[in-house]
Amino acid sequence: MTPIRTLMMASTLLMTLAVPVYAQTPAAYQNQTLTPQARAEDIVSRLTLEEKAAQIQNNAAAVPRLDLPAYEWWNEGLHGVARAGDATVFPQAVGLAATWDTPLMQRVADVIATEFRAKNLGFRTADGSTKRYQGLTVWSPNVNIFRDPRWGRGQETYGEDPYLTSRMGVAFIKGLQGPDPAHPKTAATVKHLAVHSGPEADRHFDDIHPSKRDEIDTYLPAFHAAITEARVEGIMCAYNALNGVPACGYTPYMRDLVKTEWGFKGHIVSDCAAIADFYLPTSHAYVKTPEEAIAVAWKAGTDLNCDFAANKTFDPQTTVNAVKQGLLSEAELDQALVRLFEIRYRLGLLDKPYTGPFAGIKPTDYDTPEHRALALDTAEKSLVLLKNDGLLPFKGDPRRIAVIGPNANSVEALVGNYNGTPSKPVTIYAGLKARYPNAEVTFVEGTGWVAPPLENVPDTAFCQDAACTTPGLKLEDFSGPKPEGTPVATTTVSNAQFRWGWPDRVAREASVRWSGYVRPTETGGYRFRYTGDAGYRVYIDDKLIADVWDIAWPTSDTAVPLEAGKTYKIRIEAAQKGERGDHRLQWSQPSANDTKAMAAAQDADLIVFAAGLTARLEGEEMKVLAPGFAGGDRTSLDLPEPQQKLIERLHATSKPVVLVLMNGSAMSVNWADKNLPAIIEAWYPGGEGGHAVAKLIAGDFSPAGRLPMTFYKSADQLPPFKDYNMDGRTYRYFKGEALYPFGHGLSYTTFSYGKLKLDRAKVKAGQPVRVSVEVTNAGKVDGDEVVQLYVSRTGADAPIRALKGFERVSLKAGETRTVSFNIDAKAMSIVNQAGERVLVAGPLDLWVGGGQPLPDVAGAKGTITVSGTKTLPAF
Template sequence: MTHLRNRRPVLAALVSMALSFHTCQAHAASADDPGQRARDLLSRMSIEEKASLLQHDSPAIPRLAIPAYDWWNEGLHGVARAGNATVFPQAIALAATWNGPLVTRVADTVATEFRAKYRQTVGPDGTTALYRGLTVWSPNINIFRDPRWGRGQETYGEDPYLTSRIGVAYVRGLQGDNPATPKVSATVKHFAVHSGPEADRHREDIHPSPHDLTETYLPAFHDTVTEGRALAVMCAYNAVDGVPACASDKLLKDTLRSDWHFQGHVVSDCGAVADIHGAEAHHYTATPEQAVAAAINAGTDVMCEFGNSPTATPATTVRAVQQGLLAEPVLDRAVLRLLEARIRLGLLDKPGSGPFGQIAASEVDTPAHRSLNLETARQSLVLLKNDGLLPLKQAPRSIAVIGPNADSVDALVGNYNGTPSQPVTVLAGLRARFPQARVTHIEGTGWVAPPLQDVPPDRLCVDAACTHPGVRLERFDNLALEGAPSATETVANAALKWGWPDSAERKTSTRWSGYLRAAESGTHHFRLKGNQGYRIRLDGRLVADMWDLAWPTSNAGLTLEAGKLYRIDIEAQQTGWEGEQQLQWTRPSFDNAAALEAARQADLVVFVSGLTWQLEGEEMSVHAPGFAGGDRTSIDLPAPQQSLLERLHAELRPLHKPLVLVNMSGSAMALNWADSHVPAIIQAWYPGGEGGQAIAELIAGDFSPAGRLPVTFYQSAADLPPFKDYGMQGRTYKYFKGKPLYPFGHGLSYTHFTYKNAAAVPKTVCTGFDVRLAVDVKNDGKRAGDEVVQWYVSRPEPGAPNRTLAGFTRIALGAGETRRVTFTLNAKALSTVDAAGRRNVEPGPAEVWIGGGQPGGAGSAGQAAGIGVKLTVKGRRSLPPF
């Protein structure tokens, strides 16, 4: 592997010079200087100890008073995978607020809860547990270039500028104002050019054009690093131009550290270093030692590796040094970065000390945090369509709430989530908001199959002869079913309510075993309601697997024969939303009759459709039409939901009864039929623990909606280029030439705004100078409401985007109120990027659109309110790319 060895002598010399410089500087540093403290610790370490600190699950070094630490902590929209926490709306919903200051408040609250979780679990010696540390692997600022990507819900949408602004806001909220003593450290990910397909991510080699790198894929990373001052970056699984991202000199050395002057640490995505040499992955190097050396030499500092991979052990790093693949000064460089990060966070100090020591362990999921969560959910909701039905003119006497997401907590929380202590589903929100109404709930359909129902006790037997009803229950005093059971008994059904409400005491697991007799022939699906950590087997075949919460999978249904007995085994961890578990199945003979009857009897029907994180997400196995590997092959509403929606409409139309569609998903969906037939449509995303209340309040008219789409809603996946094509032509509002269903930036209101008296100074601008613009925005309606003022720039250059978002602000206006909104367009806003990735300001005309959406975008009057301003640019000027 000469490409690794040829640079070693020069690199070692450069690193030695750098370390010598730091050592000289240390003499002038104070005794508590993080750099000096880190260098002192490093000077007393063996090579084996140094290597151990580069693993994400770093062991303790007791003789140096360095505690064990796990770098892996998730905080995408709240503290994730660490028990109860405030679960804010999913990241894509945060972007839909178009409100950077609000997102900063959210992230600051998330950081507070990380500090509280740390206080709850940190040991006397400073040891921390997985998901309870202070190095937060968020936000995800990849570009949601294609709605089929399952992880797009984790991003801030399709636009580099919006992603940049929300990303910087989130980073600043997490870290606070002082990089020397951050509240937590933010990790922007996944660097770079990463957005599916999920099934190919470990071996995909992407060759983005220089234009797309500059225009689309790198701006948000540049801004969160240089402006947001993110303290960490996560490198991606995929390769870029033939080199795995976590071993890329071009990305990590040249761009990140040299061009952008990044001083923090780089962490690999989990398993990405193993992918460098894996035969089924990139196979870029022949050995794991070469893979580790390639990553560390390029600038990767933390290796998130697990399982039996050789890259998961420090011994491989030691061998890389011994084999001459990795110079010890380069290893030292990585260790210094990590030690300094831990010192700045206070992770090597006494727990409870430092500037954030006053944050109590109890500051998790507090009433104040839930109040902010509700405010955020309200601001994230997007009213896609409204024929005048909403807000409701009077409170309904009866409401039928139908659909698979009506009472689903999974649909509230999205992925990379915590556990809300008091989740408010759409059903619960409507019941609370309309206490005098009779609220009926019928699922009517499952997400991709008939709805799940409780398995009746008379279908279960302890023995193969079915002489004894029930199932055998074994309890274990650990979460992994290890050792002998602490208790064994025969129970009537596979149902259990854990000890509650003290979730901290949930430390046990269970196993039910027995036989199940099918009631009818056909395909059945199974789940354990109310729980995430479980496995279900029939005759030894795995039919449902949600055991590993980090890597959940779903499995295909099983065809059963009526009257036949099947051995059933259910294993479950003590987890879940309310500690309650119940074995459920689908019945092949199910029909929609009950849902249709409930709709006929109601004054208002709310159909709650969409997806959950169990259908779209990270590298999953989902066996259903329209889904593959966590991604989607179709962006249509799943067929069972579409069928029921159409039947409901057919039943209700002759009765003149209103129908509201609430769609919950982390991505754009082709709601074409609904747009033509349903009078009101709300895009609710995965709206967080308080989401159901916010949705009910919107329907009631308690506030005027102002969320805006951070992605384009296309009419069909057929309108898009192939998913694996990373070229941006034909994608997003900037390059899509077709007619979208709902455009990027779209969102309706319960009031109406007008734009007047636009002015630009100057109207003829020389390149390199700013343009100051102003416009009057008036709320012409009879109620208060927020407006998201957006400004777009169009340039007529060959290959230029249709238009480019250049700025936005969310403002609140009372009925009849007018506000003068001012902003500045700099040279970059008037620039375009050529095929070579060079950014230039070209002479010629420019048009600025200022409005509540894109020009020509659908709005309450058929088009987004706004006004255009024409400019003339004189001269030509080259600009830095970012």
């Protein structure tokens, strides 16, 4: 045998042996028999500094040489899978809180997690990569305290009470993550650590100095519960500064409290662009360079940077520079990376799909009939009957129903913010038509939210030439966020409307321009609005008449005079940054008034007026040009004036009027409370909201939602918005008279309470007490009661009363059930101004009932006498 042939045989033998050895011995990071921690440590050890820097961004880059796919950490799931196309849309978070039903909350979150898994499977590319809103790291829930109803993002929270917020938050997190920490269904992220609740316009530079009492008693308990009870996987730190330090660099919270004292082992992500705020002169200006900003945040405990391309802190080279400049050690960077990769391994994001405990979930398991049924049940349980003089449930079948108002046929009013897209949305109008198929149900908008009513501009109004001989408009489609440069496509269309990404409704960043002529049919003033997700501009005869490129609302500031039959050049430019499907140009014609609404009302047996707000008026850091609104927040709690005027005219018809409020914050509907027979708080009720409202009106179920916040009579009753001291705020410290108190909600049946029973009436400081009471459905209708336990202590630092327990119970007519609560030492204690939790001697007043202890609320009271004193842990 020749030497060459011998060498070839030997080489072949080596290759034959090498293949199975390699296949049987994968690298540690690829070995599924190892712990996620070990795999994470191994893959981090193989990354270069530059690769590491690219992994701490929310859009973590792929590393092909390690078969590491790209991953986008940014995913929203506040009340359903958001911004990823069709999904089951549950009531907005504040509406979920209004159910006061923690088992339901956990079921809702479990369904949301299933839909995240389904979406992730459907979106994954061949190499396992996913883009924004396609992953399994869910940036929810928001457990900030809704301390002031003017805050536009309060709709995202569970209301004003730390105990209710804690219970709802824990349930939601457990539902999202599932029961097995080794294999979480998704990874929840609780936000925003910690003292964060507006104003929106100032959040990038506000420096908040909360008292020790308010920190421990109000702002931090829900975070403590999320971490120690629910074992949440992620935390998002806030934009604002705390005691002079940006929140994402505030070590007393980020490191000392959360990680050292509470034992948090998960990852911390910054709010988006919060790290840039460290150095930007228009923000905190806490440090001078982006490298210093990265170093301060990561030393404090931040692991992941959510940011935008315009900021230098989002450039991986900035992190590389910070390490090379000695501001941040590579070992500190590695600690963050191990935490990030560890949760990716536990979620199964770095292994083959369709394996593991969730292998049974299919890519089509979203927006299913079963999930929508749960959304309907949840919407029904979230509705709060604020007032009822006997009109509801409506007796018999009305022949004619007039459904009026800006929210009567609005999908926007169903979904709130941070929302998905309901494939079969049921508006109030649609719900009433379905519930009363034999009635004549008429919809007339009657008024816009803050301006005259709008309607879609018809195809017949548009022309391609000044003589109006050729219908349609020229459409130019641009790939970038602004209509600049050469369009990627040009065509002719019949109207200024678009369905972005249809039929998939996939989010994209693009822009369009329509141009041509418009010919009105009426003479007078016109207002224009484009119903897109982002900015728009409208030009008439080359004059800019609506510049709303960076403003969320409303229409053009002033009416544009146009003559009937005359043609005018028109140009509409619009940007798109979301995924909502239907966008189009609307106008308010000179004849737009409430004439049609009044005619429909005069002819009706029942008037349903759907009023309130939308997430385009209240929300996250946006510009709103309308009276009563500022920066996404509210300056007034009243109904906008156009709505108030119309409802007064409807009432003057002497026809029965049901007011349905759709909003995410408290409304001061004082006039309606005095004059209308029935008021329903529907929140932003989700895709099935219209069915739920119609069924409540018809009496198909007895309402049992309860307010998770105080409805004040006026914003004038409140301290200044920017004052974070809790004195004078929420039911716990507000000494005035509320319009509707926290915990309020009416029913179609009545409940009675027996005497409060205590297993001991006298206790030594630190001893628990068990209380129980018999609750009876004394009416003729089956229904739910929300049994609420309040504790009151005397003392300068004590709240007026505080919720310490609740349970939603279903009782058939005539049924009695015993409801019990444990009152531990913490529930009996107060937090003083020094931040000490103390239990002092003296009486402890108890109230168990269907709301707070007010004259018209059924319940039972008792007293515990405490002897001795005791200092307790803060949490």
